[in-house]
Amino acid sequence: MRDVELYRHLLGLVAPWTVSRVELSVPDGRVDVWVGHPKRTRFACPDCERELSVYDHADERAWRHLDSCAFLTYLHACPPRVDCPEHGVRLPWAEPHARFTTLFERLAIDVLTACDVAAAAGLLRVSWDEAWHLMDRAVARGLAAKPLATPAHVGVDEKAAGKGQDYITVISDLDAGTVEYVADERRQASLDGYFEKFTPEQRKQIKAVAMDMWEPFATSTREHLTDPDSKIVFDRYHLMGYLTTAVDTVRKTENKALAAAGDKSLAGSKYLWLYSAENLPERHRDRFAALRAGDLRTARAWAIKESLRHFWSYKRRGWAAKH
DSSP: OOHHHHHHHHHTOOTTOEEEEEEEETTTTEEEEEEEOOTTOEEEOTTTOOEEEEEEEOOOEEEEEEEETTEEEEEEEOOEEESOSSOOOOOTTSOTTOSBOHHHHHHHHHHHHHSOHHHHHHHHTOOHHHHHHHHHHHHHHHHHHSOOOOOSEEEEEEEEOSSTTOEEEEEEETTTTEEEEEEESSSHHHHHHHHTTSOHHHHTTOOEEEEOSOHHHHHHHHHHSSSGGGTEEEOHHHHHHHHHHHHHHHHHHHHHHHHHTTOOTTTTOGGGGGSOGGGSOGGGHHHHHHHHHSOOHHHHHHHHHHHHHTGGGOOSHHHHHHO
């Protein structure tokens, strides 16, 4: 089989497309494949389906393709131009404006899913910017194909991105377990952009928004949802973190006052108060029981914190209100 026939089969080309020539450069580790079509070929517009004659060709372009036996492989073609005023000729091996063939993009998506951008760029032998470009295109295709639906239960969280205090805001559909929206920083505008995708009527379908106690997120929710305070749910992780910090603050203040009076009962007990009741190590249980039995403000603060841990187990608002 001749090289042009081999690559025509490998590329899956059908008439009128064919491979006109193949060049191999062993020193460069590269294969170049030229694709073309016979003269007087007519192409059907991919959108309006009108069959039109070719009147011209664009300048030659190159697309990175899947490697051939570890040799970098590039497709070359001069895209034909037709008289359709709205559309053009859709090339079978690549999407419009792409620099890579569809098969290469498919491989790149699999690699980018399996590892980070830097590692993917190395495996694919593309630049860091090209790897990001491939990922951006994949995300854009996914978003374009995804119907706009209003989640009933929304999760809002910020994630550290890069070094320092750089953050992104991530909005998720908690029922589907999918990321729905990502925005730069963690400002009110970061969440505003998500809510503003929907009409006021669509936003009424949102039943709850889980978030930490970051005020800009709460402000955005209050400005975009009806009856917002009944829909804002502060997540357990962050709220319990605040309560644990509050218990430690009470302990510090009380320990200082007791120590001044010569009472060292709270000395060395810092980490005991950070445990939940069921996670307290056995070796500390007797001492901790004695501390809790004493008339200590720290013990009361810890009991309040532990009581609130059960708040999230309620399924009905009435029972939660009685807590």
